[in-house]
Amino acid sequence: MHGRERRIPVNVSEDKCDIPQSYYLFVLSGNEENDFFKIPRETFLLGSSLGCDFHLSDKKIPSFCIEAKPVFVNDELKSLKIKLLKGKAFVGNREIKKAEIKLGDIFRVGATSFKLEKIYPFEIEYRNLVEEKLKKYFVLDGESVLYFLEKFLEISNKYNRPLSLIVFQVDYYNLIKNSFSEEGIEQIYREARRIFKKAIRKSDFLGRIEENKFLIVLPETHQVGAVALARRIKEKFKNAVFKVEGETHTFSISQAVVSLDCYRYKNVSDFLKAGEKLLEKAAKKGKGSIEFCSEVNA
Numbered sequence: 001m002h003g004r005e006r007r008i009p010v011n012v013s014e015d016k017c018d019i020p021q022s023y024y025l026f027v028l029s030g031n032e033e034n035d036f037f038k039i040p041r042e043t044f045l046l047g048s049s050l051g052c053d054f055h056l057s058d059k060k061i062p063s064f065c066i067e068a069k070p071v072f073v074n075d076e077l078k079s080l081k082i083k084l085l086k087g088k089a090f091v092g093n094r095e096i097k098k099a100e101i102k103l104g105d106i107f108r109v110g111a112t113s114f115k116l117e118k119i120y121p122f123e124i125e126y127r128n129l130v131e132e133k134l135k136k137y138f139v140l141d142g143e144s145v146l147y148f149l150e151k152f153l154e155i156s157n158k159y160n161r162p163l164s165l166i167v168f169q170v171d172y173y174n175l176i177k178n179s180f181s182e183e184g185i186e187q188i189y190r191e192a193r194r195i196f197k198k199a200i201r202k203s204d205f206l207g208r209i210e211e212n213k214f215l216i217v218l219p220e221t222h223q224v225g226a227v228a229l230a231r232r233i234k235e236k237f238k239n240a241v242f243k244v245e246g247e248t249h250t251f252s253i254s255q256a257v258v259s260l261d262c263y264r265y266k267n268v269s270d271f272l273k274a275g276e277k278l279l280e281k282a283a284k285k286g287k288g289s290i291e292f293c294s295e296v297n298a
Helices: 121-136 141-161 171-180 182-200 225-241 270-285
Strands: 022-027 037-038 044-047 065-075 076-086 089-091 094-096 098-101 107-110 112-119 163-170 205-210 211-219 242-244 248-249 253-259 290-292
Touching: 044 076, 044 112, 076 290, 089 098, 112 121, 121 141, 121 248, 141 163, 141 205, 141 211, 141 270, 163 171, 163 225, 171 290, 182 225, 182 242, 211 225, 211 270, 225 253, 253 270, 270 290
Parallel strands: 253 290
Antiparallel strands: 022 037, 022 112, 044 065, 065 076, 076 098, 089 094, 089 107, 107 112, 163 211, 163 253, 205 211, 242 248
16 A cells, blocks of 8 residues: 655755656645655556555545556656546546546546646655644744754755755844833734745744744755845845834844855754854844855855
8 A cells, every 4th residue: 555645835946956756646636635646666546445555535536446557668657557447537528438647647537636747756755844844833943943954954965955044033132122011022023923924935944943043944945045035034124114012113133044055064053053153243243134155065
């Protein structure tokens, strides 16, 4: 029995990649939308019965069973030959009993559509982590964000993929802390969360590691993209008006960008320390500063 995984959209870098790709059958619609199945080498059964290798439990899907034979040439999947054993299947509006499905093709059973695609294996690992993150709060606690950073660092080093961090702090934090009540500070954080929700992707990870130190983990992101994001965030804070305890205020953050483009860090501690060192420089420069490494190996 082949396991089923969840498909979560991940922005994958367009860099040329020599890693072999894997082939998957994705569920595009229906109650089990976003499920997907890795295509094996041998013939398999896809259907609604428990005896199928790939079993869909959606009760609204009509009873069906499809025999699927993968056709590989030099380790590349050329097509998927399907034969309907039970039920009805369609390609477009044409009902089929058998068909040869090629990469990018879609076929449908009831309201459920399937698409044959190829993706890199690290995308699956990314999606699993993103799904795990989506079950948690938008701003992760320190333990959680460092856990995800460690996982993404392992994947990035394993497959030689890009990864960047933004480490940031709120400017004049002690003054803010002494000037407002706990409720007022919570109002500031609510508005800040709103800014970050609009600025970062679902596949990015925002977390708080100290009282006034935060991380954004940016998978599949080179330094140039991370710096561009830091600058957008700076502008969003510059233009944002915070209503706190009946008055309007503006706030800024100092940011540091560190990337595997600069150095291929092997552990979280060294990666994070590099970001914290740059953050110290940014904080000393003053309000809203951004620091990043000048030597890039990418």
